[in-house]
Amino acid sequence: MFALEEDRGETAIRLEKLKGKLSLNNVAFAYEEEGPALIRDMRLNIEPNGLYGLVGANGSGKTTLMKILLGLYAPSEDSVQIDGIDIAQISREDRACWYGYLPQDCRLFTGTGRILLIRL
Numbered sequence: 752m753f754a755l756e757e758d759r760g761e762t763a764i765r766l767e768k769l770k771g772k773l774s775l776n777n778v779a780f781a782y783e784e785e786g787p788a789l790i791r792d793m794r795l796n797i798e799p800n801g802l803y804g805l806v807g808a809n810g811s812g813k814t815t816l817m818k819i820l821l822g823l824y825a826p827s828e829d830s831v832q833i834d835g836i837d838i839a840q841i842s843r844e845d846r847a848c849w850y851g852y853l854p855q856d857c858r859l860f861t862g863t864g865r866i867l868l869i870r871l
Contacts, residue, residue, distance in 0.1 A: 769834050771799035779828035
């Protein structure tokens, strides 16, 4: 645990009020540094003021993708951006003010799915 990289404590740049556009451009992710990429060349734009659902079969990567969007997992290639700013430059505390996440084990709905809410 002591060897793991720490979360960013402070946001590295000055942030104005965000519009809320989340973007991935050619993002890749692997659980192990030398392991196979589970997500490759992922491109995604989530526009502000929209409602999006992520659905798929068990084991298809919904939770992994959500954790990448939330900044809990760092992509092995490229970055996740909010309004053109790499979220790795933003502290987890600041991100937590904007994001909401409804996890898989919530009992609101039958079946599996993911919901990401952005509050601006």
